[in-house]
Amino acid sequence: MTVPATSLLSGLNGRLPELRTLYEDLHAHPELSFQEVRTAGIVAARLREQGWDVTEGVGATGVVGVLTAGDGPVVLLRADMDALPVKEETGLPYASTRTAVDAAGDEVPVMHACGHDMHVTWLLGATALLAANRHAWRGTVVAVFQPAEEIGGAAAVIDDGFLERFPRADVCLGQHVAPLPAGFVGTRPGPVMAASDSLRVRLTGRGGHGSMPEATVDPVVMAAAIVMRLQTVVSREVGSGQQAVVTVGSIHGGTKENIIPDTAELTINIRSTVPAVRERVLDAVQRIIRAEAVASGAPEEPEITHFNAFPATVNEPQATAAVRAALTEALGEEHVLTLPHTLPASEDFGTFGTALRAPSVFWYVGGTDPAAYKAVDHDALLENGIPAGIPGNHSPLFAPAVDPTVEVGVTSLLAAAAQWLDAGAEPAR
Numbered sequence: 001m002t003v004p005a006t007s008l009l010s011g012l013n014g015r016l017p018e019l020r021t022l023y024e025d026l027h028a029h030p031e032l033s034f035q036e037v038r039t040a041g042i043v044a045a046r047l048r049e050q051g052w053d054v055t056e057g058v059g060a061t062g063v064v065g066v067l068t069a070g071d072g073p074v075v076l077l078r079a080d081m082d083a084l085p086v087k088e089e090t091g092l093p094y095a096s097t098r099t100a101v102d103a104a105g106d107e108v109p110v111m112h113a114c115g116h117d118m119h120v121t122w123l124l125g126a127t128a129l130l131a132a133n134r135h136a137w138r139g140t141v142v143a144v145f146q147p148a149e150e151i152g153g154a155a156a157v158i159d160d161g162f163l164e165r166f167p168r169a170d171v172c173l174g175q176h177v178a179p180l181p182a183g184f185v186g187t188r189p190g191p192v193m194a195a196s197d198s199l200r201v202r203l204t205g206r207g208g209h210g211s212m213p214e215a216t217v218d219p220v221v222m223a224a225a226i227v228m229r230l231q232t233v234v235s236r237e238v239g240s241g242q243q244a245v246v247t248v249g250s251i252h253g254g255t256k257e258n259i260i261p262d263t264a265e266l267t268i269n270i271r272s273t274v275p276a277v278r279e280r281v282l283d284a285v286q287r288i289i290r291a292e293a294v295a296s297g298a299p300e301e302p303e304i305t306h307f308n309a310f311p312a313t314v315n316e317p318q319a320t321a322a323v324r325a326a327l328t329e330a331l332g333e334e335h336v337l338t339l340p341h342t343l344p345a346s347e348d349f350g351t352f353g354t355a356l357r358a359p360s361v362f363w364y365v366g367g368t369d370p371a372a373y374k375a376v377d378h379d380a381l382l383e384n385g386i387p388a389g390i391p392g393n394h395s396p397l398f399a400p401a402v403d404p405t406v407e408v409g410v411t412s413l414l415a416a417a418a419q420w421l422d423a424g425a426e427p428a429r
Helices: 005-009 012-028 037-050 116-132 153-159 219-237 275-296 317-331 350-356 378-384 402-417
Strands: 053-058 062-069 074-080 099-101 107-109 137-146 171-181 185-187 190-193 195-204 244-253 263-272 303-310 313-315 336-338 360-368
Touching: 005 116, 005 317, 005 402, 012 037, 012 116, 012 402, 037 053, 037 062, 037 116, 037 137, 062 116, 062 153, 074 116, 074 350, 074 402, 116 137, 116 171, 116 402, 137 153, 153 350, 171 185, 171 350, 171 402, 185 317, 190 360, 195 219, 195 275, 219 244, 219 263, 219 275, 244 275, 263 275, 313 317, 313 350, 313 360, 317 336, 317 360, 317 402, 350 360, 360 402
Parallel strands: 074 137, 074 171, 171 360, 185 336
Antiparallel strands: 053 062, 062 137, 099 107, 185 360, 190 313, 195 263, 195 303, 244 263
């Protein structure tokens, strides 16, 4: 028999002030991918205080906690920890003012613009209650505090012997704060988030004086031609009923207005929802890059580096139905939304379920002040998307409303976990 969610949630109200303080501290002290040293230290210390078996340095800066309460199913709960190179503009009293040196050696501003500070808070709230209510459940919980989600850190955790070092999960559960109204959650069976592929392209031309372009091969013009031609991939090579996005996120070339440089560099991001489309778009992008280089008379072939890749996040249907039932019971039917389609954003959470060959479920927890949605019908929200003017993830203005987002996130995570954990014996009175 599964454990009642109310048994795991006992004591949550009393812990909310401490969790709010924790969230504000994490928000004020963000750390870039694979630099989450302070955050990991806080996580490890709290898990040990709660009574968890703790392993640090997993996948570089990750932390894994294991708590066993007798024989029973193994449930993996995951939170990511890293922040983004974004300058915060929220004006909050606990806004980040931090800077850090990124992997390229550049000093950049740092902000929790994707809400991973909220994810850490949720999971630490859940681990505290699982430990405090250990008498009420049976099984094992593996709490994964993952580094570097923004650049695929789940693979680093798996590659660090995760499958051999920790109990093998029967189900993987994760959630993400989103610009939905606070108090609402949303999910869907099947593909819930797109696959992501990132390419770095180095174009080689032949530099020279800006007054003598005929003596050069201009890589800036080559780059511009590639950018424009790439706009035809989705419009002309992807079916109208299929999803894909191709974005050129950066373009760099040259140092001065009257010098034609030798090289230029592009970075490209591709989102897709099914493997066949993913392969078709990747092939088309690379074909166009090489063809434009030939058309420009480039002296060398472009260097194309596939430096980041996430698979599509796919929710196993039966497990998703169980999670939806749990969320409905915990929050009320009116607060549980069914997402109408796969979202074009990407996540590496699915790496765990794929590696473990276990069902996984991922869902969204609203974090925007409901007052911002007063005039928005929720059916229209699902159909038309987030209204203009409401900051989304990765925005310098993104800041989840602490209340009720902290409470709803902890509640959702434990309600979902309760669907797999066995009921324990209540202590003698």
